[in-house]
Amino acid sequence: MKTVIRGIGQIVSGQLGAPLLDGDTIVCVDGKIAQVGRESAVDAGGADTVIDARGTTVAPGLLDSHVHPVFGDFTPRQRTIDFLDSELHGGVTTMISAGEVHLPGRPKDPVGLKALAIVAARAYANFRPNGAKVHAGAPILELGLTEADFAEMARAGVTLVGEIGLGSVRTGRDAAPMVKWAKQHGMTVTIHTGGPSIAGSNPIDAETVIEADPHVVGHINGGTTSMSPREIETLVGGTRMALEIVQCGNPRTALHTLRVARDAGAWDRIILGNDAPSGTGVVPLGILRTLALLASLGDCPPEAALAMATGNTARVYRLDVGLIAPGREADLVVMDAPVGSVGTTALEALRAGDLPGISMVVIDGVPRVGRSRNTAPAARAAEVTRGHVPGGGH
Numbered sequence: 001m002k003t004v005i006r007g008i009g010q011i012v013s014g015q016l017g018a019p020l021l022d023g024d025t026i027v028c029v030d031g032k033i034a035q036v037g038r039e040s041a042v043d044a045g046g047a048d049t050v051i052d053a054r055g056t057t058v059a060p061g062l063l064d065s066h067v068h069p070v071f072g073d074f075t076p077r078q079r080t081i082d083f084l085d086s087e088l089h090g091g092v093t094t095m096i097s098a099g100e101v102h103l104p105g106r107p108k109d110p111v112g113l114k115a116l117a118i119v120a121a122r123a124y125a126n127f128r129p130n131g132a133k134v135h136a137g138a139p140i141l142e143l144g145l146t147e148a149d150f151a152e153m154a155r156a157g158v159t160l161v162g163e164i165g166l167g168s169v170r171t172g173r174d175a176a177p178m179v180k181w182a183k184q185h186g187m188t189v190t191i192h193t194g195g196p197s198i199a200g201s202n203p204i205d206a207e208t209v210i211e212a213d214p215h216v217v218g219h220i221n222g223g224t225t226s227m228s229p230r231e232i233e234t235l236v237g238g239t240r241m242a243l244e245i246v247q248c249g250n251p252r253t254a255l256h257t258l259r260v261a262r263d264a265g266a267w268d269r270i271i272l273g274n275d276a277p278s279g280t281g282v283v284p285l286g287i288l289r290t291l292a293l294l295a296s297l298g299d300c301p302p303e304a305a306l307a308m309a310t311g312n313t314a315r316v317y318r319l320d321v322g323l324i325a326p327g328r329e330a331d332l333v334v335m336d337a338p339v340g341s342v343g344t345t346a347l348e349a350l351r352a353g354d355l356p357g358i359s360m361v362v363i364d365g366v367p368r369v370g371r372s373r374n375t376a377p378a379a380r381a382a383e384v385t386r387g388h389v390p391g392g393g394h
């Protein structure tokens with residue numbers, strides 16, 4: 001199966017070191033990106049599907065490093081259905097669970113929490129809401145877990161550990177041995193930081209994070225209450241951990257993290273998440289809103305911000321998405337400045353603080369979403385000129 005996206009005005013690579021690519025055409029074969037370049041220089045013939053990007057911007061499908069799914073496309077936290085599909089309409093093609101914490105009656109004993117993690121990992125491996133890739137099965141660490149429990153979960157397909165601190169494991173000393181076991185068994189580990197998100201749990205400070213030694217400093221700008229600027233500086237300068245900035249956190253410390261990381265040459269460690277569903281709500285455009293914050297108020301070139309939301313996250317979680325490069329899974333978002341923006345391209349709109357209008361989302365080379373039902377309308381919209389036309393919103 002061959003898909004060609006032609007007529008592209010700007011290709012954003014998802015790679016921080018070379019965030020913009022030369023070319024106007026992307027060729028996808030059997031769900032993977034095969035070639036990127038000028039139409040005259042690539043093999044664009046014989047495609048089953050042809051998309052004309054009409055001079056607009058194509059970026060890798062966005063990643064959300066911090067979602068809280070439960071089962072299917074329903075969240076009990078905000079009594080909302082289709083929230084995953086709704087986020088796909090915000091350009092997010094890969095979502096990573098930071099824990100299935102909103103399951104009513106979530107079991108906290110080792111047998112129950114292992115069962116939940118395994119069911120979530122396997123159920124979401126089988127369930128692709130409108131094609132979106134949901135990586136779930138992120139157990140919340142509770143006292144009493146043993147190395148054998150991590151081995152058992154890993155054998156059953158669990159690759160993540162959810163936010164440390166939401167369960168009974170909330171000190172560095174309790175967390176450290178479990179993090180070591182999780183790492184030995186190939187899992188990627190994140191930790192809650194800052195003030196508690198719900199009554200009954202404790203704040204987690206920089207010292208606890210350093211002692212626990214996870215891969216990811218979860219919502220370094222708070223979920224929702226942030227650590228202090230000093231603690232953020234400690235974690236940026238004193239560790240090599242990934243630094244997760246979220247939408248449902250503190251915008252002031254988001255920008256502080258961005259500046260401190262820039263000065264430390266550590267933008268490659270920044271990843272972007274939504275931290276939704278949460279008390280803040282379901283935020284389908286949360287990743288786009290975070291991109292606009294960083295690009296408009298944070299002095300961050302929009303193509304670099306996009307790399308944080310794509311290639312950086314894919315690297316941290318070892319996923320084969322997030323870059324426009326041969327061999328990568330062909331997950332793409334086509335966008336332009338929204339109608340009425342002072343910007344004339346998607347990147348100019350972000351720099352001006354506006355959210356781009358999405359006119360198509362492609363997953364594994366297949367157009368899944370036409371005009372987004374959630375973004376403002378793109379000034380220029382991509383069009384399928386051969387093959388199956390996806391549904392849209394407006």
Ligand SMILES: [Zn+2]
Pocket residue numbers: 163192193197218219223
């Ligand atoms: Zn949290």
